[in-house]
Amino acid sequence: MTTEDRKRQVKLRSAEWFGTQDKNGFMYRSWMKNQGIPDHEFQGKPIIGICNTWSELTPCNAHFRKLAEHVKRGILEAGGFPVEFPVFSNGESNLRPTAMLTRNLASMDVEESIRGNPMDAVVLLVGCDKTTPALLMGAASVDVPAIVVTGGPMLNGKLKGKDIGSGTAVWQLHEQVKAGQISLHDFMAAEAGHSRSAGTCNTMGTASTMACIAEALGTSLPHNAAIPAVDARRYVLAHLSGMRIVDMVWEQLTLSKVLSRAAFENAIRVNAAIGGSTNAVIHLKAIAGRIGVDLELEDWTRIGRGTPTLVDLLPSGRFLMEEFYYAGGLPAVIRRLGEASLLPHPGALTVNGQSLWANCQDAPIYDDEVIRPLSRPLIEDGGICVLRGNLAPRGAVLKPSAATPALMKHRGRAVVFEDFDDYKARIMDPDLAVDASSILVMKNCGPKGYPGMAEVGNMGLPPKLLAAGVKDMVRISDARMSGTAYGTVVLHVAPEARAGGPLAIVREGDVIELDCAAGRLHLDVPEAEIARRLADWAAAQAVDPMDASGYRHLYVQHVLQADEGCDFDFLRGKRGAAVPRHSH
Missing domain, CATH: 3.50.30.80 (IlvD/EDD C-terminal domain-like)
Incomplete structure (x- = not known):
């Protein structure tokens, strides 16, 4: 079936707002037109939401205004119309007491923003630790076509002419101060070169892990996980993602078709191969719960254990995300696994319409020290x-x-x-x-x-x-x-x-x-x-008085335990994208 045939068959969700010649259609179009939008933009074009977690209080995501502009270019080129909207940005670096407290809140923001607004699909701009699972959780609950664009890792940190890893260096240097091995002055001097560009932590921390998980799940284009934040290729990927999401509307490629049981099993195996964060256990469980996949702790033992860790990256190894990208990135890791028959489901569908294996089977591998062969793994058994x-x-x-x-x-x-x-x-x-x-x-x-x-x-x-x-x-x-x-x-x-x-x-x-x-x-x-x-x-x-009101009350009353993903009990499962009744 050609794209034109699909266009004739697909009823756009946004047409519920903009496609009628009555009072409601008049009002929805008229209000949007106060931004200088011409009438032809409402004539059968997919409306693509750009869900942006930009915030100056979330340094990892502080470059997302520019990233969003490149996504918009891609959407426009492919014949869609982009609409950017903000959601709660729960950055790990500044938010107290922890960004995990508001992961579910952010997911609710995402879910209701998508469902309640005229969009046919959504691009999820994610980066800092909890923004990736939060946006995937929210989008999964609505189940529209969605594609992940990660902000990318920052450049290597530098200290005394040598590379240091963001996050990991803090723990190491602080222990050295307490042990009397370095002075407080030396500790403070490391601060300036620790985070020297836009982007997420450059180690295999939770942000890099979840970027890899998003790619392994098939929710992003290949190489999304590792391109450095300030590398021009990051903006090219954003542009291409904007183009691809428009085609996903015509193909009706919703998240539930990508986030299959097979996709989650692939992600568990990949997490072991990259030496991924333990936080992935909680976040994957939460995402699976939203899309209706029954994932259990034992799956991490059954699928992950026995998998060698191939990526030699801090905190488990030596290198950083820059070297990981230059060595071939996640497609190279997936190729290593696939060639050793360690990829559970090579045929799992991804957002570009191809299988995970089709995307990665010919991926170049440039550095056997960073992405090691199975004959020489970093860790023989890297599974959680x-x-x-x-x-x-x-x-x-x-x-x-x-x-x-x-x-x-x-x-x-x-x-x-x-x-x-x-x-x-x-x-x-x-x-x-x-x-x-x-x-x-x-x-x-x-x-x-x-x-x-x-x-x-x-x-x-x-x-x-x-x-x-x-x-x-x-x-x-x-x-x-x-x-x-x-x-x-x-x-x-x-x-x-x-x-x-x-x-x-x-x-x-x-x-x-x-x-x-x-x-x-x-x-x-x-x-x-x-x-x-x-x-x-x-x-x-006794009851803690702080738990008696506000969001904290909601959280304590409804949060599930770690083995269940720490989601709220009332948020599990898809609620779909049905358009709410209009109020006009």
């Missing part, structure tokens, strides 16, 4: 380690590629912090009863507990141990960890402490066993004692 046991009945996760192999099976006594404030107050104490074999445990930092499940799970080590040369310890919490961080860190313990999970009753000196290979996280306390402690805990609970 899913843990269960009496300490995490509904699961917890650990990122093997960022952990110390010797600590992946460990038994130690707990040093317990009741919350993040307690941790900050006591971790610097030279009299803290802790040694290298101890396990640091932090409670009340989960979805309800923080609230928002902040990225505080990678607790910095006690200075007295750092000074003694200790570089890693087992750490356990119901929090998340920045994708730029590293260490043997158990995260997302579910149920969280605030929701009455067993983590709530761990006491100083309790023995905990971690066995990543066996997927086990065990509190060595008799079950009867655990039950008694939980009963005492429940009797002592």
Whole structure:
């Protein structure tokens, strides 16, 4: 069928607003015309929304005004009409207490903006960590044609003539200050070269991970994930994406046709190959829940475990996103997986109308150090380690590629912090009863507990141990960890402490066993004692006054646990794009 044939058969959604010769059509067109829009723009052209998370308070996305202009050029060239609109921009770098608290809020903004406005399809401008899942979640709930355009990673950071990674360098340098290895002056001097261009973190943090996930899911054009933010090719990709979204309208290529079960399984395998962030576990689950795909924690074990990490990138490896793009980017990784029969579903559909494998099977690979061959992986098994046991009945996760192999099976006594404030107050104490074999445990930092499940799970080590040369310890919490961080860190313990999970009753000196290979996280306390402690805990609970009103009240009342993606219980599932009744 030709494009012209499709145009005759497809009824544009925007025609519900602009396609009638009555009072309502008059009013909708008339109001739009006050922007200088000529009449012919309403004559059967697809109206393409550009969902923009630009904000000067979201530095990762601060260049999106220019990016949007290139998308508009592509839409106009392909015969569509672009309409740009803002949505809540939840940037990780400035927003307190954590951008995760407002991921669902942003998704609601996106969903209602798309459904309630005259658009036939949407281009999602994403970048900083939570904007990618938030916009995909919102668009999935409406299920219109949609394409992702990522802002891209910033250029390599520089310190004393050497490359440093945004995010990761902060954790490393801060530990060195606490250990007395560098001066405070040297630490502060690194700030200027740390983030030296527009774009997201240049390590394989959550932003880069989710950009790769969006590409692996098939929701973006090839190479979307890795082109540097200030590279002219980023703007070319934006232009081409604008052109492609117009064709997607005529092809009726909606998100539900792309976000299949097969697409999610491909994304899980790719996450292992790139050494992706543990945050991808939560975000993928949330996106899947919106589109109606039943994704479980065990899928990460079944599909991800045993997959080698091929991308040698900080925080797991040596290089940064610039080198990753120059080495071939994500298509090169997918080619490596496909040639080794490690791509679960090569035929999965992508937004350009081709299969994932068709897009990547001939992808050039320019650097075997950055994107390693399977015969020489960075990590033999880079899949997310899913843990269960009496300490995490509904699961917890650990990122093997960022952990110390010797600590992946460990038994130690707990040093317990009741919350993040307690941790900050006591971790610097030279009299803290802790040694290298101890396990640091932090409670009340989960979805309800923080609230928002902040990225505080990678607790910095006690200075007295750092000074003694200790570089890693087992750490356990119901929090998340920045994708730029590293260490043997158990995260997302579910149920969280605030929701009455067993983590709530761990006491100083309790023995905990971690066995990543066996997927086990065990509190060595008799079950009867655990039950008694939980009963005492429940009797002592009181309502936090901060949870009594506002958005925080909505969040605490309705947020799901980490194993369910931390979405709101009332947001799961598609609600579709049916046009609401007009009010005129």
